[in-house]
Amino acid sequence: MRVMLAPMEGVVDHRMRGILTAIGGYHSCVSEFIRVTDQPLPKKVFHRIAPELNDGGSTLSGTPVVIQLLGGHPETMAINARKAADLGAPAIDINFGCPSRLVNRKAGGAVLLKDPTRLYAIVKAVRLAVAAHIPVTAKLRLGYENTDLAVDNALAVQEAGADSITVHARTRLDGYSAPARWEWLARINENTAIPVVANGDINSVEDYLRCRQISGCDDIMIGRGAITKPDLAKQIRCHQQGVDYEPMGWDDIRPLLLQMGTSMEDDVKDRHIGMRIKQWLVYLKRDYMEAQHCFSRIRRITGFSAMKTIL
Numbered sequence: 001m002r003v004m005l006a007p008m009e010g011v012v013d014h015r016m017r018g019i020l021t022a023i024g025g026y027h028s029c030v031s032e033f034i035r036v037t038d039q040p041l042p043k044k045v046f047h048r049i050a051p052e053l054n055d056g057g058s059t060l061s062g063t064p065v066v067i068q069l070l071g072g073h074p075e076t077m078a079i080n081a082r083k084a085a086d087l088g089a090p091a092i093d094i095n096f097g098c099p100s101r102l103v104n105r106k107a108g109g110a111v112l113l114k115d116p117t118r119l120y121a122i123v124k125a126v127r128l129a130v131a132a133h134i135p136v137t138a139k140l141r142l143g144y145e146n147t148d149l150a151v152d153n154a155l156a157v158q159e160a161g162a163d164s165i166t167v168h169a170r171t172r173l174d175g176y177s178a179p180a181r182w183e184w185l186a187r188i189n190e191n192t193a194i195p196v197v198a199n200g201d202i203n204s205v206e207d208y209l210r211c212r213q214i215s216g217c218d219d220i221m222i223g224r225g226a227i228t229k230p231d232l233a234k235q236i237r238c239h240q241q242g243v244d245y246e247p248m249g250w251d252d253i254r255p256l257l258l259q260m261g262t263s264m265e266d267d268v269k270d271r272h273i274g275m276r277i278k279q280w281l282v283y284l285k286r287d288y289m290e291a292q293h294c295f296s297r298i299r300r301i302t303g304f305s306a307m308k309t310i311l
C-alpha cells in the first residue's frame, strides 16, 4: 500500500517535494518530466529538474525521487535513462500522459497511447538500458481520445518489462477536470500482473477508500490533492495504520508558505517567488478558508518580500 507524490510540472518542484515529503506519508515521488529529443541531455538538465540527485536521489527526509523522462524515440530515451541511472536516479518513469499539443506534435506524451507497439518499444529500450535493480515504470492515461486501447497499452508496457504502471484515470480528451474513471483502473488491474498505481481525483481519505474499493489498486498517486492538503498522504497513511491523526490546520500550513518563499530567495527573482506563493494559495483556497483571506490580501502584491509580513 504505497502512496506516491505525482509529478506536476511548474508546481511540484524540488522545493515542494522537500516540504511535502518532510510532512510524511509518501513512499516516493516523481520528478517533473525531462524532455528527451534526439540528443543525450547534459548532466545539468537532470540536476536542474532533480537536484536531489546530489543527495543520493532522495529528498532530505529520505523519500526517493523517481526521474521522469518524456520522449518518443526508443534509442534516445534509452541513452538518457541510462544517464539518469548513472547520476543516481533510484528509478525511471516514462511519461505517456502529457496532453500538451506541442509535446504531442513532437511524438511524446499522450499521443503515444494511440499505438501500443510504440509504448512497447520505448519501455523495452529503457528497460534494457538500465540495470535490472533500477525499477522502470510508466505513467499512462486511459487513452488519447477514448479508452479503446487502455488495456492493450497497459499490457504492452507490462510485456516490455515495466515494474509498475501508474494510470491517470482520464483520457487526453478528458483533460484534467472530467471526473476520474476509477472503474477503468479495475479493468486494467484485472488484466495485468504488475502493480497498477491509481491516479486521478484522490483528494481526501474518503476518495482514497472509494478509489481503492472501485479500482482494486493497492497503490495510489496523488497530484493536486497533495498541494491542496499538504498532509493528505500522512492522513491516508495514518488511516491505513489505524493511527489517530489530527489533520494540519492553517497555523501549520502558513509557515510552509513562508518556508517555500524563503528557500527561493537566494536564486529566484522576488516576483517569481511571489507568483509561486500565489499559485500555492490558489490550491490551498479549496480546503482552507484562511487561504482565501490570505490570497485576497496579497493579490495585488507582486514580490515575495512585500508579502512576507502578511503571510
Ligand SMILES: Cc1cc2nc3c(=O)[nH]c(=O)nc-3n(C[C@H](O)[C@H](O)[C@H](O)COP(=O)(O)O)c2cc1C
Binding pocket: 006, 007, 008, 009, 010, 011, 031, 032, 033, 068, 095, 097, 098, 139, 168, 176, 199, 200, 201, 202, 221, 222, 223, 224, 225
Ligand atoms: C500543473 C500540472 C502539471 C503536471 N505535470 C505532469 C508531469 O510533469 N508529468 C506527469 O506525468 N504528469 C503531470 N501532471 C499530471 C499529474 O501527475 C496527475 O496525473 C494528474 O494531475 C491527475 O491526478 P490528480 O487528479 O490527483 O491531480 C500534471 C498535472 C498538473 C495539474
